[in-house]
Amino acid sequence: QARWVVDASGVAALLARQEGWRQPNTAHPITAVWARWTGVKDLDGLELAEKFPHWAMACHGIRATATNHFTGDGWWAWCIPLKGGDVSVGVVFDQRRVQWPEGGWPGERLKNFLMQHPVAREILADAQWREGDVHWRKNLPYSSRTFAGDGFALVGDASGFLDPLYSPGMDWISFTVSSAVKLILSQQRDEEIAPLVAKCNRDFARSYERWFTALYKDKYEYLGEYDLLRLAFLLDLGLYYLGVASQPFKRGKIALCESVFTSPFSGPFFHLMRTYNRRFAQIARLRREGARLQKQNANHRFMFKGYTFAYSSVFPIFGALAGWLRLEMTEGWRSWWQRPAATHQPEALMVPVRRVTPQR
Numbered sequence: 546q547a548r549w550v551v552d553a554s555g556v557a558a559l560l561a562r563q564e565g566w567r568q569p570n571t572a573h574p575i576t577a578v579w580a581r582w583t584g585v586k587d588l589d590g591l592e593l594a595e596k597f598p599h600w601a602m603a604c605h606g607i608r609a610t611a612t613n614h615f616t617g618d619g620w621w622a623w624c625i626p627l628k629g630g631d632v633s634v635g636v637v638f639d640q641r642r643v644q645w646p647e648g649g650w651p652g653e654r655l656k657n658f659l660m661q662h663p664v665a666r667e668i669l670a671d672a673q674w675r676e677g678d679v680h681w682r683k684n685l686p687y688s689s690r691t692f693a694g695d696g697f698a699l700v701g702d703a704s705g706f707l708d709p710l711y712s713p714g715m716d717w718i719s720f721t722v723s724s725a726v727k728l729i730l731s732q733q734r735d736e737e738i739a740p741l742v743a744k745c746n747r748d749f750a751r752s753y754e755r756w757f758t759a760l761y762k763d764k765y766e767y768l769g770e771y772d773l774l775r776l777a778f779l780l781d782l783g784l785y786y787l788g789v790a791s792q793p794f795k796r797g798k799i800a801l802c803e804s805v806f807t808s809p810f811s812g813p814f815f816h817l818m819r820t821y822n823r824r825f826a827q828i829a830r831l832r833r834e835g836a837r838l839q840k841q842n843a844n845h846r847f848m849f850k851g852y853t854f855a856y857s858s859v860f861p862i863f864g865a866l867a868g869w870l871r872l873e874m875t876e877g878w879r880s881w882w883q884r885p886a887a888t889h890q891p892e893a894l895m896v897p898v899r900r901v902t903p904q905r
């Protein structure tokens with residue numbers, strides 16, 4: 546017996562499964578395969594610096610203490626140093642785009658896949674995955690139809706999962722936990738919580754759907770395109786800093802009770818992000834049809850200082866918008882009259898909002 550049950554069971558999603566609320570996001574069929582590795586070479590170490598001096602001189606940083614990403618057509622990989630020298634290396638791929646290597650142990654297949662990337666090939670040449678620490682998860686994204694009721698709340702992965710590309714997991718935890726706390730405290734103060742529960746269910750359903758459509762839908766179409774991904778990265782990250790990450794710093798904890806794309810001001814930004822993401826996917830699709838994918842990738846290097854909460858951070862965003870306009874004028878116009886990407890594939894998952902406040 547308990548007045549409140551908070552489900553924080555992660556991907557097990559106990560309540561959502563038990564009550565039949567869990568729904569897979571079929572518009573985004575992605576798989577993750579990852580392992581813990583020993584013997585991964587240091588990107589900035591002497592061995593690779595001697596072998597590739599131009600490469601070493603171009604970047605003055607200590608990448609072995611940071612998260613590094615590799616990307617290719619329909620996939621991306623992370624490389625995260627762990628305590629004690631091991632490194633977590635994993636791949637996330639779109640099941641519609643990537644043919645995963647067949648045969649052999651999962652670790653072997655992961656290594657075989659990564660060996661196609663010129664940088665991953667170098668750092669993993671002598672690396673070995675740790676037996677028993679290789680993981681595989683298919684059809685990653687899902688969400689719950691219900692997020693809270695009078696007496697229960699779903700938080701973190703127990704309520705939904707999007708895509709690990711921009712690491713939204715911790716943000717999602719912050720928003721869902723803050724809302725659950727607000728709900729429980731309101732009930733304990735004997736306040737009327739039915740409107741709060743309804744708002745919570747409405748907001749998280751909307752947030753999940755918009756977050757997915759603006760950032761992740763069909764993104765794997767252009768993960769292997771240097772110019773498209775560079776523009777998307779500048780816009781996605783810049784707008785995230787401007788509209789999401791800065792809010793708790795400016796407004797305090799209260800901002801954590803407003804999930805992404807739920808405030809009235811977020812509407813135009815959602816439409817902007819959905820539009821450029823759709824357009825980049827469309828342009829990549831046209832390149833694919835014309836066998837022109839990855840033709841513009843060679844000899845480019847994107848060096849970027851990163852974003853801060855300073856006003857000057859809007860300049861790279863405007864620069865990227867100008868870059869998008871240039872792209873449309875020079876190449877994108879060819880696909881203006883084509884059917885939009887969404888009509889080729891299943892619609893984004895719309896999470897229906899229950900009218901009746903669930904009671905438990």
Ligand SMILES: Cc1cc2nc3c(=O)[nH]c(=O)nc-3n(C[C@H](O)[C@H](O)[C@H](O)COP(=O)(O)OP(=O)(O)OC[C@H]3O[C@@H](n4cnc5c(N)ncnc54)[C@H](O)[C@@H]3O)c2cc1C
Binds near residue numbers: 579
């Ligand atoms: C491939 C991949 C890469 C990711 N990379 C990142 C990243 O770089 N950055 C980031 O922010 N996020 C990342 N995420 C997302 C992040 O891991 C999750 O969003 C986060 O761990 C969710 O936290 P949680 O507390 O909701 O669930 P979990 O961390 O899964 O915790 C749930 C806990 O509940 C326990 N549990 C389950 N059922 C029961 C039960 N019946 N009884 C008792 N206990 C139970 C589980 O054992 C577990 O300890 C990644 C996810 C994936 C799949």
